[in-house]
Amino acid sequence: xxHTKSAQKRIRQTEVRTERNRAxxxxxxxxxxxxxxxxxxxxxxxxxxxxxxxxxxxxxxAKTNLIHSNKAANIKSKTAKALATA
Numbered sequence: 001x002x003h004t005k006s007a008q009k010r011i012r013q014t015e016v017r018t019e020r021n022r023a024x025x026x027x028x029x030x031x032x033x034x035x036x037x038x039x040x041x042x043x044x045x046x047x048x049x050x051x052x053x054x055x056x057x058x059x060x061x062a063k064t065n066l067i068h069s070n071k072a073a074n075i076k077s078k079t080a081k082a083l084a085t086a
Contacts, residue, residue, distance in 0.1 A: 021066055028057050028067075028075075035079055039086050047086065051079050 002008045031054040038047035055076050062072035 024057070024061055024066055028054070028061060031057055032075070032079070035082070039082055042086075044083070044086055047083060051083055054079060 002011055031050060034050040035047050035054055038044075038050055058067070058072045058075050061067045062069045
């Protein structure tokens with residue numbers, strides 16, 4: 001356990017950040033599943049709307065270095081390709 005006040009504060013900050021990052025990554029996974037489910041159901045309008053929300057969430061995650069910018073581009077590209085082929 002940390003002894004100094006500053007080290008204890010860093011531990012608290014890390015816990016908060018970890019929870020926030022975990023939630024953001026989980027949201028991205030959920031949105032990817034929503035797009036995939038809408039595409040398999042054949043609902044292109046719902047898939048397009050979900051893809052727009054996904055792109056926004058991915059861009060925000062990349063902006064804060066939660067995911068790499070190339071990973072964000074990869075996710076958006078695969079989603080766009082799936083929408084185009086549907």
